[in-house]
Amino acid sequence: MRFFRWVLAAALLTGPAAFWPAAAQVYTQSDPLAHTFSIVARDPKTGDLAVAVQSHWFSVGTSVSWAEAGVGAIATQSFTNKSFGPRGLALLKSGKTAQQTLDELLRTDEGRDVRQVAVVDSKGNVAVHTGAKCIDMAGQQTGAQFSVQANMMLTDKVPGAMARAYEQGAALPFPERVLAALDAAQAAGGDVRGRQSAALLVVRAQASTAPWDDRLIDLRVDDAAEPLKELRRLLQLHRAYEHMNAGDLAVEKNDVPGAIREYEAAEKLFPDNLEMRYWHAISLANKQQVPAALKLLRPIFKQDPNWRTLTQRLPKVGLLTVSEAELQQILTLK
Structure with a gap:
């Protein structure tokens, strides 16, 4: 029944003569109707590549956003042809430009009139297509090493708002700059149906x-x-865990002061996370700052006694290097 409704909707959009001959190729049950807004971009400072998206559709990131290091980024949406992602990246990897890649994808697709797709290559070239039968409001705007595109929007202001926000955010870290474009799209009205999922790659x-x-x-x-x-929120958590990973690496190198700095930075970003506070405390103990470690560990052990159990196991693998007396002081915290 669901597939029938999709077929019927597509028929209404394209007309019987245009639709039925290509039905098997253009509309399949596995291809989502990811009407949405997105951005593809290359960071002019680092060369990193990004694609970000929001939609009123479940798990939009599994359909719309595609990227490969040193190759490019692709957003494929509207009546989504998911094959544009891996096929497009393969074309870019073979040496084709963003425009050549887009041209080839559309040349072989009978559903091009209901597709919306954008490509940025590793050199910052961009190409974008909005099919003539994408649902209003639909549009696109390109700029230096980026493209923004949207369909089924509440207003026609979304692409312009996205482009302005991205251009004005040049001082931001690249991921935050990309998200600023999505925020601007939502502020300009966003998807006429509302919102449900989002992704950043x-x-x-x-x-x-x-x-x-x-x-x-x-x-x-x-x-x-x-x-x-x-x-x-997840991006901030990601930043916190970057510091945690750096702290773990410092521990591996016996750089306890470095580990403490990284764990403290992680805590500032995510202060309610017990694990971040725990490893900060363990690093302090290894630095012969047991009283400071005890202060951090006491509320952790009260909240979840499993952390006390874990602490018993650390000396065996060399992650806690205190004396036996200090270890007992830690384990008997009240």
């Missing part, structure tokens, strides 16, 4: 020998009343 300017590290940020809000607000 940022990849490195160049591919490394450790591809598992090439996705710098990969955050998704699949279902929320205020997805952009939640996406910003």
